[in-house]
Each structure stands twice: as structure tokens, then as C-alpha cells.
Amino acid sequence: MELFINQVLAGVATGAIYACMALAVVMIYQAIDHLNFAQGEMAMFSTFIAWQLMQWGVPYWWAFLLTLVFSFAGGIAIERALFKPLAKAPVLTNVAGFIALFAIVNSVAGLTWDFTIKQFPTPFGSSPFLGSQLISTHQAGMIGVTVGLLILLYLFFQFTRIGLAMRAAASLPESARLVGINTSWMIALGWGMASAIGAIAGILIAPVVFLEPNMMGGVLIYGFAAAVLGGLTSPLGAVVGGFLVGVFENLAGTYIPGVGNELKLPIALALIITVLVLKPAGLFGRPIVKRV
Amino acid sequence: MSAVDEVASDAPAVEAVPKKAMTLGLGASLVMLALLIIGPMFVKNFIVFQLTMLLIYALAVLALNILTGGSGQFSLGQSAFYAVGAYTSAILMEHFGVNYALTLPVAGIICFGFGFLFGQPALRLSGIYLALATFALAVAMPQLLKLGVFEHWTGGVQGLVVTKPDAPFGLPISQDRWLYYFTLTVAIGIYIASVNLLKSRSGRAFMAIRDNEIAASAMGVDVALYKTLAFGVSAGITGVAGGLGAIAVQFVAPDGYTITLAISLFLGMVVGGVGWLPGSIVGSAFIIFVPNIAEGISKGLSGAVFGVLLFLVIFLVPHGARQVAMVAQHMLGKLRKG
Amino acid sequence: MTAMLNIKDLRAYYGQVQALHGLEFGLNEGSLTTLLGANGAGKTTTLRAICNMVRSTGSIEFDGASLNGRSTENIVRLGIAHVPQGRGTFTTMTVEENLQLGAITRKDKAGVVSDIERMYDHFPVLKERHTQQAGTLSGGEQQMLAVARALMLRPRLMLLDEPSFGLAPLIVRDLFKILGKINREDKVTILVVEQNAQLALELADKAYVIETGRIVMSGSAAEIANNEDVRKSYLGY
Numbered sequence: 001m002e003l004f005i006n007q008v009l010a011g012v013a014t015g016a017i018y019a020c021m022a023l024a025v026v027m028i029y030q031a032i033d034h035l036n037f038a039q040g041e042m043a044m045f046s047t048f049i050a051w052q053l054m055q056w057g058v059p060y061w062w063a064f065l066l067t068l069v070f071s072f073a074g075g076i077a078i079e080r081a082l083f084k085p086l087a088k089a090p091v092l093t094n095v096a097g098f099i100a101l102f103a104i105v106n107s108v109a110g111l112t113w114d115f116t117i118k119q120f121p122t123p124f125g126s127s128p129f130l131g132s133q134l135i136s137t138h139q140a141g142m143i144g145v146t147v148g149l150l151i152l153l154y155l156f157f158q159f160t161r162i163g164l165a166m167r168a169a170a171s172l173p174e175s176a177r178l179v180g181i182n183t184s185w186m187i188a189l190g191w192g193m194a195s196a197i198g199a200i201a202g203i204l205i206a207p208v209v210f211l212e213p214n215m216m217g218g219v220l221i222y223g224f225a226a227a228v229l230g231g232l233t234s235p236l237g238a239v240v241g242g243f244l245v246g247v248f249e250n251l252a253g254t255y256i257p258g259v260g261n262e263l264k265l266p267i268a269l270a271l272i273i274t275v276l277v278l279k280p281a282g283l284f285g286r287p288i289v290k291r292v
Numbered sequence: 293m294s295a296v297d298e299v300a301s302d303a304p305a306v307e308a309v310p311k312k313a314m315t316l317g318l319g320a321s322l323v324m325l326a327l328l329i330i331g332p333m334f335v336k337n338f339i340v341f342q343l344t345m346l347l348i349y350a351l352a353v354l355a356l357n358i359l360t361g362g363s364g365q366f367s368l369g370q371s372a373f374y375a376v377g378a379y380t381s382a383i384l385m386e387h388f389g390v391n392y393a394l395t396l397p398v399a400g401i402i403c404f405g406f407g408f409l410f411g412q413p414a415l416r417l418s419g420i421y422l423a424l425a426t427f428a429l430a431v432a433m434p435q436l437l438k439l440g441v442f443e444h445w446t447g448g449v450q451g452l453v454v455t456k457p458d459a460p461f462g463l464p465i466s467q468d469r470w471l472y473y474f475t476l477t478v479a480i481g482i483y484i485a486s487v488n489l490l491k492s493r494s495g496r497a498f499m500a501i502r503d504n505e506i507a508a509s510a511m512g513v514d515v516a517l518y519k520t521l522a523f524g525v526s527a528g529i530t531g532v533a534g535g536l537g538a539i540a541v542q543f544v545a546p547d548g549y550t551i552t553l554a555i556s557l558f559l560g561m562v563v564g565g566v567g568w569l570p571g572s573i574v575g576s577a578f579i580i581f582v583p584n585i586a587e588g589i590s591k592g593l594s595g596a597v598f599g600v601l602l603f604l605v606i607f608l609v610p611h612g613a614r615q616v617a618m619v620a621q622h623m624l625g626k627l628r629k630g
Numbered sequence: 631m632t633a634m635l636n637i638k639d640l641r642a643y644y645g646q647v648q649a650l651h652g653l654e655f656g657l658n659e660g661s662l663t664t665l666l667g668a669n670g671a672g673k674t675t676t677l678r679a680i681c682n683m684v685r686s687t688g689s690i691e692f693d694g695a696s697l698n699g700r701s702t703e704n705i706v707r708l709g710i711a712h713v714p715q716g717r718g719t720f721t722t723m724t725v726e727e728n729l730q731l732g733a734i735t736r737k738d739k740a741g742v743v744s745d746i747e748r749m750y751d752h753f754p755v756l757k758e759r760h761t762q763q764a765g766t767l768s769g770g771e772q773q774m775l776a777v778a779r780a781l782m783l784r785p786r787l788m789l790l791d792e793p794s795f796g797l798a799p800l801i802v803r804d805l806f807k808i809l810g811k812i813n814r815e816d817k818v819t820i821l822v823v824e825q826n827a828q829l830a831l832e833l834a835d836k837a838y839v840i841e842t843g844r845i846v847m848s849g850s851a852a853e854i855a856n857n858e859d860v861r862k863s864y865l866g867y
Contacts, residue, residue: 033420034420035420035423035424037427082603085607086606089606089610091366091419091420091423092360092366092562092566093562093606093610095366095368095420095423095558096558096559096562096602096606097602097603097606099555099558099559099599099602100598100599100600100602100603100606101599102599103595103596103598103599103602104595104596104598104599104600104603105599106595107592107593107594107595107596107597107598107599108595108596110592110595111590111592111593111596114592115592161734164727164730164731164734165731165734167723168720168723168731168734171720171721171722171723172718172720174683174714174718175714175718175719175720176731177683177701177702177703177706178681178702178706178711178712178714178718179706179731179732179734179735179779179783180703180706180707180734180735180783181703181731181734181735182701182703183703221428221431224424224428228424265431265432265435266431266432266435266436268428269428269429269431269432270428270432272424272425272428273413273425273428273429276413276416276417276421276424276425277413277416277417280416280417280421
């Protein structure tokens with residue numbers, strides 16, 4: 001029983017990271033109907049920025065904050081420069097664009113900070129949380145930060161003018177323009193926010209998986225699995241999906257014989273395909289009707 | 293009203309390519325063929341090996357092109373089919389002593405079946421969702437190949453070493469050169485078959501589905517059948533390419549067939565021009581030589597060079613090599629008149 | 631009196647297809663004008679061209695300033711509200727959020743709050759349903775919401791694209807009564823595109839008839855209503 005609770009809690013903790021990645025993926029999907037295959041690499045790059053700032057002696061939370069600002073601006077810059085011109089291009093061209101971005105970010109990070117793994121600090125420490133052996137303070141911190149982020153995002157989207165405008169632009173761009181919303185900038189804003197959310201995920205997971213250019217590959221796939229499970233059109237679904245995938249991953253790794261670490265990834269992928277086939281709208285998403 | 297409001301009016305998955313534009317004229321084809329036959333006679337073995345890989349990847353890109361350019365379906369998972377083909381050939385040769393040439397049709401058939409089966413769930417997905425599902429397949433494949441259950445056959449993480457075949461009938465040419473001409477023969481055969489496939493009834497059905505699935509089904513095209521068939525054919529050709537690849541490299545291992553390979557093939561198709569079959573070889577050259585040259589300049593640079601070039605292609609020549617070829621043809625035509 | 635909206639030589643295109651062929655007309659401040667025409671005559675295109683939602687050439691002036699080259703959202707910010715065909719309701723949001731969206735460009739918070747109350751006076755049914763998802767409203771209610779949302783902009787000019795479409799006759803009468811009231815009391819200039827010519831001519835003080843992308847007739851609503859061709863083609867008697 002203790003093993004079970006332990007695994008569930010550990011799952012919730014990593015699930016928090018998947019939830020962040022899924023949220024980032026959903027933000028961009030909502031804005032432009034595309035999956036950002038480079039989301040993980042952008043997060044990784046942000047994490048390196050935080051690491052670099054700390055190397056230069058910037059205190060942890062300042063580095064955290066500066067990284068968020070940098071990521072936000074970077075996300076907007078990428079959208080303006082590279083993806084705004086592709087708005088009307090076929091899906092295929094956009095997918096190619098995301099892959100190109102993936103390759104560039106990965107490679108630039110490797111060239112700048114090389115491919116060796118680096119330690120990344122945690123401000124929460126790694127002692128047992130509240131004296132319990134079940135989760136560490138860092139894991140508790142991961143959950144805490146994610147939940148706090150979610151509450152902030154909820155408040156932002158429900159109760160601010162820009163939040164309302166972003167929702168309007170995502171759901172019906174033409175109507176949004178007709179009430180005077182600059183939808184193009186709302187998309188850029190979505191990119192900025194997604195990029196910043198990804199940065200948070202990267203900074204939180206880095207102490208666990210260590211910092212290196214390929215650190216986010218697996219995390220992004222779990223993020224996709226979470227987003228698909230929750231429904232790509234639902235931010236809430238993405239978060240719930242993230243926690244579910246985290247727990248599922250840990251339990252499967254522990255209890256299904258022969259799964260172990262090497263099959264965890266294929267399981268996430270099997271999950272993606274199963275959900276896509278059985279319930280493409282996900283648990284919380286709206287079904288999409290297609291017109292000829 | 294609410295149902296109508298939520299209608300998604302997507303950009304097309306793939307831009308339509310007229311059927312005629314998918315192939316090369318007879319004259320240009322013959323020049324190309326002559327180059328491919330004569331070229332390797334005058335270069336070193338290592339370069340011959342690279343040219344062989346060029347042909348093999350060109351086949352794999354061609355396979356993806358049939359799927360995407362032909363039937364409008366995505367795949368970021370071609371590396372999985374390539375891996376299955378490679379392992380089929382390797383296992384047949386090393387465990388059962390089957391002649392290398394005979395392993396290729398088996399690899400093709402197994403991959404066709406595999407692709408056809410994978411096409412079943414893929415039927416219900418389109419555009420970005422299909423990209424995601426196939427992406428998942430590609431990421432999972434190396435892990436599956438490492439599984440302990442199959443280790444006796446696959447060699448696990450270590451992989452399998454494959455013996456390089458000698459030229460038959462005591463022909464006085466090196467193994468590399470022989471393999472090149474062998475690959476060239478297979479590639480030409482598949483290319484001609486593919487061109488004919490796209491010109492056939494099935495090819496028209498593929499394209500009808502690509503351009504408008506609902507209209508195609510209204511015209512009586514069995515959409516489900518042709519979509520899975522396109523997957524099967526594409527996977528089958530990729531499998532043959534994989535088998536050839538295993539023989540040429542003389543080695544198969546799970547980490548040789550990661551998502552990177554799938555992405556490379558996808559990029560090769562974009563660079564070569566989606567739906568333009570001759571572009572496959574241009575795309576293949578891109579994915580083989582660009583990383584080589586970039587790595588030569590600085591380690592780790594290839595990703596950046598790759599990405600930047602890809603963005604240049606997307607922005608400047610969105611139809612890839614096909615566009616360049618068309619512009620060139622146009623200018624040639626002008627020169628002749630002028 | 632110079633016109634508030636002045637359109638000259640307006641040509642609009644969908645891809646290669648030209649939909650408007652040199653349209654010319656003007657709207658006086660405070661007027662209620664209707665644009666009549668058959669299906670495909672270019673009525674909707676005209677409204678879309680005013681808001682730069684379709685590729686067009688020619689000159690469109692609002693209060694003497696050219697609208698050419700302005701983005702849709704910038705045109706709206708000048709005080710031109712557009713109620714599109716199909717109403718453009720944000721179906722996943724609540725009725726109240728839809729109204730707030732209508733006023734999203736306004737800075738006067740207090741004014742917005744009182745305007746929402748005013749809309750609830752105009753359309754009591756919206757008040758009843760203000761926390762409901764807009765997608766759950768009936769067609770007539772959604773049309774009222776669309777008009778109310780447009781009014782939240784405090785527009786000087788309101789463009790309505792077939793507001794009667796798909797509504798029961800009684801509801802249409804109500805809606806048109808409210809439009810008349812808005813025109814008189816709030817001094818909102820209104821241009822309404824309609825297939826229901828009879829009602830539109832009762833409501834309007836000026837009318838234009840459009841055929842295959844050109845204005846073929848103009849005059850006071852009464853003149854147009856009495857014109858024999860119009861009676862035969864659009865009024866059916």
C-alpha cells in the first residue's frame with residue numbers, strides 16, 4: 001500500500017510538469033491550430049538561460065523571473081518572425097517549420113552550452129516533505145508551483161480583459177476582429193505565454209532529469225499525451241491529463257510486469273494513439289465538426 | 293446554430309499537385325539515369341557507398357511522397373517502417389541464411405502488412421493528429437526493438453552485423469560498386485512502378501482523397517480502403533529501402549532508427565517538393581550531405597544549419613525542388629525562344 | 631449635408647472572382663438605410679468590404695477619413711459595429727461575456743457596466759440568461775445578443791447583415807422595432823442588408839437596390855417601395 005501511495009504521489013509530481021507542457025501545447029494549439037513540436041526545445045533553452053544567469057551569480061528566484069520575461073519575449077519574437085507569415089500555409093509547411101525550429105534551438109543550445117549534462121539547483125531542497133518519506137520537498141514544490149500557476153492562469157482568463165479577448169480570438173477569430181480585437185497580437189501573446197509556461201516546466205524538471213539539450217524530448221511526448229488525453233481544446237483538460245499521465249506512467253512502470261523504464265515511453269505513445277482513435281476530442285475537449 | 297459555429301475550416305493539409313506535375317519528362321529522366329549509371333564508375337568506394345545511401349534514402353522519401361503527396365496523409369513515423377524492413381532483411385540473412393536479394397521482397401511485404409494495419413487506426417485521424425500518432429510510433433520503435441523478448445532475434449541493444457554481399461558471377465567490381473548498381477536497379481524499378489501507380493485508377497483515388505475526402509467518398513471512392521492502401525504501399529517501399537540500408541551499412545541497431553530518421557525523411561520530402569517524385573532524390577541529397585558538411589565545420593552545428601535551410605526553403609521556395617525545376621525549365625524555354 | 635459614410639467605385643474580389651463592380655453610395659448621419667438585393671447580388675460583400683474583410687479596391691470614407699488599408703479591428707475601433715451573417719456569437723462563452731466582448735475596446739468601465747444594464751432593458755430575455763452559455767440560446771435570442779453586442783461598442787454606424795435570417799416573423803418585428811428605436815434614440819446610423827424587403831422598407835428611411843455588384847436604384851424607402859420593378863422582384867406583388 002505504501003508503495004502504491006508513493007508511486008501515485010511521485011506520479012502527481014511529474015504529472016505537474018507534464019501538465020505545464022500540455023498547457024503550453026494547448027495554448028498554441030488554441031491560438032493557431034497547430035502542435036508546437038518545438039515546445040520542449042524552447043523550454044529547454046529557457047532552462048539553460050536560467051542556469052546561465054545563476055552561473056553569473058543571479059539569485060535563484062531572480063533568475064527564474066528574468067527567464068520568464070526572456071521566454072515570454074522570445075516566444076513572441078519567434079511567432080512574429082517565423083510563424084505569422086505561415087498563418088495561411090498548409091499544415092505540412094507548418095509542421096516543417098516547427099521541426100526546423102526544433103533543430104535550430106536544440107543545436108544552438110548544444111553549441112552554446114555543449115551536450116554534457118549539468119546539475120540544476122532546486123530552491124525547495126530534496127529532503128523528505130513534512131517529515132514524510134513519500135515525496136521530497138522538491139516534488140512538493142513542483143506540485144505547488146504548478147497549482148499556483150494554474151490558479152493564476154484561471155484568474156487571468158476569467159477575469160481580465162486581455163484574457164477574455166484571448167479566449168474570443170481563439171474561439172472565433174473573425175468575430176473577435178469584429179469587436180475590435182487585434183487577433184494577430186493575441187496569437188503572439190499566446191506564444192509568449194506558452195513559452196513562459198514551458199520555461200517553468202523546464203526549470204522545475206531540470207533538477208530531476210539534469211540539464212542537457214535533449215532533456216525535454218521525453219517530457220514533451222508526455223505533454224502531448226496529456227494534452228491529447230485531456231482534449232487539445234481544453235486547458236483544464238490538459239492539466240488533468242498531465243496529472244493522469246504522470247500517475248499512469250508511474251503505476252504502469254511499477255505494477256505491470258515487464259514494463260519497467262524502457263517501455264514507459266511506448267506506453268505514453270500507445271495512450272496517445274488509443275485516445276486519438278477512440279475519443280479524438282479527449283476527455284474535456286469539444287468535438288470538431290468538419291465542413292466540406 | 294451552435295453546431296455550425298464550431299465548424300473548423302482548416303487550411304488544406306497538403307497543397308494539391310496536378311498529376312502531370314508529379315513526374316519528370318522522358319528526356320530529363322534519361323539524362324538523370326545516365327548520370328546515375330556512369331557517375332559511380334569514376335569515384336572512390338566510400339563515395340560510391342554514399343551514393344548508395346543517397347538512392348536508399350531517396351526511395352524512403354519517395355515512399356513518404358506517395359503517402360503525403362499522393363493521398364494527403366502525414367507521417368512522421370517512416371523510421372518505424374524503415375526499421376522493420378532493415379531488421380527483416382538482417383534477421384533473414386543472419387539467422388536463416390537467406391540470399392540478400394530475396395530478403396527485400398519479404399521486407400517489403402511485411403512492411404506493407406504492417407503499414408496497412410497501422411493505417412486502420414490512422415484512418416480516423418487527419419492532419420496534425422495523424423502527424424502526432426505517427427510521431428508516437430517512431431519514438432516507440434527503438435524501445436520496442438530493444439525489448440528482451442525479441443533479443444534472441446534482434447540482438448537487443450547490440451544489434452546485428454550483416455555480411456556484405458560480393459558481386460555475383462565473379463564480376464570484377466568491388467562490393468560497394470556492385471551494391472550501388474543493385475540498389476539502382478531496385479530503385480528504378482520502384483520509381484517506375486510508383487509513377488505508374490499514381491497514374492492508375494488507384495493513384496487517381498489517392499489524389500481525390502487528398503484534395504477532398506468527403507467529395508471523393510461521394511464519388512464512390514472507397515476512402516478507407518485507399519487510405520490504408522496508401523499507407524501499406526508507402527510502408528512497403530520504405531521497408532525495401534530499410535532492407536537495402538541494412539545490407540549497405542552492414543549493421544542494424546535500435547538507435548539507428550530513431551525519430552531523427554523519420555524527421556529527416558519528412559524534411560527530405562519537403563525540400564524535394566511534396567508530391568513531386570523526382571524531388572525525392574534531391575531531398576535525399578539534402579538530408580545526407582547537409583549534416584555531413586555542417587558537422588565538418590563544427591560539431592553540433594548540423595541541427596542549426598538544417599533548420600535554417602529548411603526555413604529558407606519554406607519561405608523562399610515552398611514547393612521545394614519542384615519549384616526550382618519549374619523555374620529552371622521556364623528559363624530554359626525562354627532561352628530557346630530568344 | 632455631407633455623408634457620414636461615402637463609398638466610391640468599390641470593387642471586391644474573392645480570389646479571381648469579382649463580386650462588386652464599382653459600387654457607389656453614401657449614408658447620412660442618423661439615417662437608417664437598407665440595401666436590398668437578391669442572393670449573390672453582393673450585399674454581404676459590401677458590408678464585408680466596408681470592414682476590410684474581403685479584398686477590395688476603391689474608396690471608402692468614414693467621417694471624411696479613408697478606411698482603405700486599415701485592418702478590420704481598427705475600423706471597428708472607429709465606431710463601426712458589424713453584425714455578421716450567422717451572428718458570430720461566441721457560443722462557448724456566457725451571454726454577459728459576449729456583451730463584455732462587444733465593449734472590449736472601451737476604457738470607461740462604469741459606462742460599460744451601465745450599458746450592459748441598458749441592453750438588458752432593451753432585451754429582457756438576455757438578462758434572464760446572462761450566465762448561460764450563448765450557444766444554448768435560441769436563434770432569435772442569439773440575434774438579439776448579436777445586436778446588443780454590437781451596440782456595446784457605442785457605435786456611430788451599425789452594419790447588420792440579414793438580421794431576420796432564420797427567425798420567426800414575430801421575432802423579426804420585435805427586432806426591427808428595437809432597431810428603429812436605437813436609430814432614433816441613440817442616434818446610431820444603421821445600414822441593414824435584408825432579403826425581407828417589405829419589413830426593411832417599412833423600417834428604413836432610405837433604400838438602395840443592388841444587382842450583380844452594382845447599385846441599380848436608390849431613393850427614399852417610400853419611393854422604392856412604390857417602384858413597380860421593385861414590387862415585382864422583391865416584394866412579390
